[in-house]
Amino acid sequence: MPGDAGRIEVAGLTKAFGPVRAVDNLSFAVEPGSVTGFLGPNGAGKTTTLRMLLGLVTPTAGTATIGGRRYSQLHNPMHTVGAVLEAASFHPGRSGRNHLRVYCAAAGLPSRRADEVLDMVGLGDAGRRKVKGYSLGMRQRLGLAVAMLGDPSVLILDEPANGLDPDGIRWLRQFTKALAERGRTVLVSSHLLSEVEHTVDRVVILARGRLVRQGSIAQLQAEAGTSVFVRTPTPDVLGQALARAGAYAQPTEPGVLQVSGMEAPAIGHQAFVAGVELHELRPLQTGLEAIFFQLTSEAGNQAGPPGPPPQPGIAASYGPQGGR
């Protein structure tokens, strides 16, 4: 079954650097034909996990396999997996084309493949120039070209948006989406959910080396729900009214409620019925991001999500009986 060749499976993966557990008993799977976001704050252990998956770092415990094999056991690694890890993996004095030809030789591919992938990533004209003259975005594309040499069934990108301009990011999104549609596995790491929110189908969220969530983006979205920002001179009255109507209102600063579980028009209606004056009423787009911050900071026992800390003089939240 060709599909299984691209399945990534991580089981009980652990890496200790001295007393620090950079990755701690991590288990997750990535299915072929999807774009999976590998998310977590900086230092969560994403890069270490990817490097263990690619055989560059030896795990302290556990396994990471691609199509059931460890990276070092793959017969034709570049045909199976392509990876773009750091932005600068080039000898500055070598041309982009020669850089690719080196890895063509290593993978037993014909040299014309170098020209094909250069065209694929839009570097066809720059191939004969030395890498030291490349912009950061061009280097990123060259890194991607190396990854695509063997036409792999799995593509792994570590923080690919770093250094790409908006055009480059849009291009990369289309590129990864097209790959996934052709049944390839794509794993994209990022420390920002918003960066991959519109590209990924599934997420694996990491904090402090541990798995905190694995699932589809739709699931996470449903959980986040929508949230509406309301400014009113009488938050108490409105909060109670909304709670009675089944919404959940959280006072975030004096005169402000953040409401979830109810759409903006319905909130406006409740305010009208209760005779409450509104100064501002707008849907917030940060629902998913808030969930992400909550997940990743809870795991670390750190201070809560960015946002104002509870202030004295602000009432507790209002919610339907029994909470949400």
Added chain:
Amino acid sequence: MFRAIHAEFRKLFTTKTGLFLTLISVVLSGLLTVLVSVNTSKTDSASDALQSIITIGTNFGYLLSAILGIIGITGEYRHQTVTPTFLSVPIRASVVLAKLFTYLVWGAVLGVLNLIVGLALGVPLLSNRLIADVSLSAPGVHDSMWSAIVITAIFGIIGVGLGALLRNQVAAIVGLVLYLFIIENILGAIHAVQSVYKYLPGALASALTGSVGTPNDIHLLHRTPAALLLIAYGLVFAAVGAAITVSRDVT
């Protein structure tokens, strides 16, 4: 394995560094040959004069061969190309073996180029100068030629091993130069450790090319044991370099 070697040769030939250092070695060999030739006493034997030429060219040749080996592996860490290298050839021992083979072969090529240039200039110059007949079949000259090639080849391996051990390009090159040109000479001048000196890599190279340019009253090894011991050094450096490269995390 063949693929890994192919990739290493492509790396060597697609930057200026490798060819530039080889050119330096050949040019130095030519210049030193001219200097030695014109300073040779008319009454010298052809054998001694030719061996001097081969030795002086080889002394820089093996240094540059080792530097090429060092750059061949430390460059991967310096430019982080070690990541795509290990991704394309995940059996790291194959990468190290390919590098050892590449720089062994290239060291030998460098040795041959040095000899060709040195002798092409040296033979006519010495023929003009010496009373004796200058011929490559003079005693010891063939042995010197073979030795020169073995030395530059083995030092390529030593360079790869040293580079794998230190990973830092500058530290490895500076360390090598300091060791060969200063530390080993100091050791050779200290009476208490003179018995050890002849077993050191630089002294072995001197023993192999003929004893020109080494401190007096030091007895160097004979050619065959010197060659074997130098090869042993190469193997030890290669093994240590390979073991470290295979086990170390690439972060």
